[in-house]
Amino acid sequence: MKKKLEANIWKYYLYVLFGxxxxxxxxxxxxxxxxxxxxxxxxxxxTVFTITLFLVEVxxxxxxxxxxxxxxxxxxxxxxxxxxxxxxxxxxxxxxxxARLFDALFWGLMxxxxxxxxxxxxxxxxxxKEYSKVFGRGNTIWMFLLASLSIIGAYLSNFFxxxxxxxxxxxxxxxxxxxxxxxxxxxxxxxxxxxxYISHLKAALSFAFNNKKIRNLMxxxxxxxxxxxxxxxxxxxxxxxxxxxSTVLGIGVAFYFVFGGIGSMIAHKLNEKVSSENLLIFILxxxxxxxxxxxxxxxxFSLGFIALxxxxxxxxxxIIDQEIHDSTESHHRATIISIKSLFRSVIYAIxxxxxxxxxxIYTPSxxxxxxxxxxLVFLFIMLFLFKFKK
Numbered sequence: 001m002k003k004k005l006e007a008n009i010w011k012y013y014l015y016v017l018f019g020x021x022x023x024x025x026x027x028x029x030x031x032x033x034x035x036x037x038x039x040x041x042x043x044x045x046x047t048v049f050t051i052t053l054f055l056v057e058v059x060x061x062x063x064x065x066x067x068x069x070x071x072x073x074x075x076x077x078x079x080x081x082x083x084x085x086x087x088x089x090x091x092x093x094x095x096x097x098x099a100r101l102f103d104a105l106f107w108g109l110m111x112x113x114x115x116x117x118x119x120x121x122x123x124x125x126x127x128x129k130e131y132s133k134v135f136g137r138g139n140t141i142w143m144f145l146l147a148s149l150s151i152i153g154a155y156l157s158n159f160f161x162x163x164x165x166x167x168x169x170x171x172x173x174x175x176x177x178x179x180x181x182x183x184x185x186x187x188x189x190x191x192x193x194x195x196x197y198i199s200h201l202k203a204a205l206s207f208a209f210n211n212k213k214i215r216n217l218m219x220x221x222x223x224x225x226x227x228x229x230x231x232x233x234x235x236x237x238x239x240x241x242x243x244x245x246s247t248v249l250g251i252g253v254a255f256y257f258v259f260g261g262i263g264s265m266i267a268h269k270l271n272e273k274v275s276s277e278n279l280l281i282f283i284l285x286x287x288x289x290x291x292x293x294x295x296x297x298x299x300x301f302s303l304g305f306i307a308l309x310x311x312x313x314x315x316x317x318x319i320i321d322q323e324i325h326d327s328t329e330s331h332h333r334a335t336i337i338s339i340k341s342l343f344r345s346v347i348y349a350i351x352x353x354x355x356x357x358x359x360x361i362y363t364p365s366x367x368x369x370x371x372x373x374x375x376l377v378f379l380f381i382m383l384f385l386f387k388f389k390k
Contacts, residue, residue: 004184008121009134011179012114016138017145019077019176023165026150026253031087031162032096041093045100052104054345060108061338062204069117070183076109077177084170088163112337114138119325120186132268132322139314143261147254154250204335213327216385217320218340220280223378224287226348227371228313230355232256235306238364242299252306259307263314268322276319283312284379291372295365 024031032045064072079102086099118135122128153165160168208214235256239249270279290305290312297305321337328336358367 002125005121005125005186008117008184008186011182012118012134012138013141015073015176015179015183016141017176018172018179019080020142020145021149021169021172021176022146023149023153023156023169024162025146026154026250027157027162027165030157031166034162035091035096037093037096044093045096048097049100049104050345050349052101053108054342054349056105056108057111057342057345058335058338060105061112061335063109064113064116065335068185069113069120070180070185072109072113073117073183074177074180076106076113077173077180079103079109080106080173081170081177084166084173088166088170108338111341112335115321115325115337117183117186121184124186128325130268131325132271132318135321136264136267136314136318139264139318140261143257143259143264143314147257147261150253150257151250204339207328208336208339211327214324214336216382217323218343219385220284220382221317221320221340222343222347224284224316224375225313225344226351227375228309228316229344229348230352230371231306231309231313234355234359234364234367237359238294238302238368239299241364244299248299248303252303255303255307256310259310260314263311263316264318265314267315267318270315271319271322276323279319280316281379281382283316284375284382287312288372288375288379291368291375295369295372 032041037045060072083099083102083106086095086102090096090099115135118138119128119131122131122134156165208218232253235252236249239252242248274282287309290309293305294302320340324336324340355367355371358370
């Protein structure tokens with residue numbers, strides 16, 4: 001039994017490596033445009049994805065708490081395979097919408113379930129203090145994978161069609177799906193006592209809002225992480241309108257993934273030396289200054305600021321997850337993590353159009369400046385919640 005649980009750890013790393021392969025990470029928009037979609041229609045696909053993810057985020061967490069993390073992770077991989085097949089064979093907007101629907105199901109079922117699966121495995125092995133190290137290593141593998149595939153995929157597109165790259169991705173993801181079927185479900189988490197979705201959701205929400213620590217962490221995460229998510233798109237707009245080569249754009253995107261992974265990897269070491277609250281306050285302050293920096297310097301120097309922003313984002317997410325896991329009962333764990341992601345999606349849905357409007361009216365650099373100002377104001381709010389309110 002113990003050996004099977006210990007095997008979950010290295011199998012999880014393989015699951016991340018194979019189950020999240022995406023050779024189209026840097027060229028998916030080009031694929032859509034090659035199929036006669038306009039950019040407006042491409043953004044419709046993103047809207048469909050966001051709305052679907054919003055609707056399934058919490059139910060998927062409850063599903064994982066009720067039926068197990070293993071089943072949730074396996075289903076997520078199955079839905080990703082369907083998404084790739086629809087993309088590979090599709091030629092119309094309707095089919096691409098269906099593909100994005102299944103992609104949202106993949107993310108919804110995977111989000112929170114992977115984190116809870118790793119934590120519960122370590123909890124049963126009495127090694128839960130290693131969560132940030134183990135899960136951070138998994139995130140590092142993922143970020144380096146995306147960074148590598150963004151460069152490799154763009155290069156291979158000179159020799160393979162977009163559809164062939166999609167089918168290559170699908171084949172590798174299928175291996176990840178098979179790996180998920182070999183996981184050993186941890187026995188530590190208890191099944192949901194009630195079978196009513198609403199009652200369990202109410203219980204999880206009540207727990208989250210009544211627990212001051214978790215409530216403050218969620219407030220912090222929803223705003224700061226939503227801007228980190230927007231950073232990926234802003235990088236492309238920023239370098240796409242700058243007088244630099246496409247290679248610099250590729251480096252910027254690669255930095256976004258690579259340094260996010262490094263941040264996940266070193267989070268536990270920093271947390272051993274600095275308290276979580278102090279570290280999160282520092283991350284918020286420094287992130288605000290980095291956004292100001294991108295506005296002030298040229299695109300080449302901005303690469304360093306983008307790397308640091310991603311590094312801080314990786315550290316931030318692991319620390320918040322660790323704190324939430326340590327303060328949450330197992331039968332609510334995946335649901336609470338899903339609620340956290342749900343709130344992030346809501347805030348992102350509000351701010352993303354505003355960020356896009358600033359880019360259209362002014363410049364991408366101005367959007368970075370606005371984010372820096374918002375984060376600086378938010379810093380004082382979080383100082384009140386974390387420090388002065390005590």
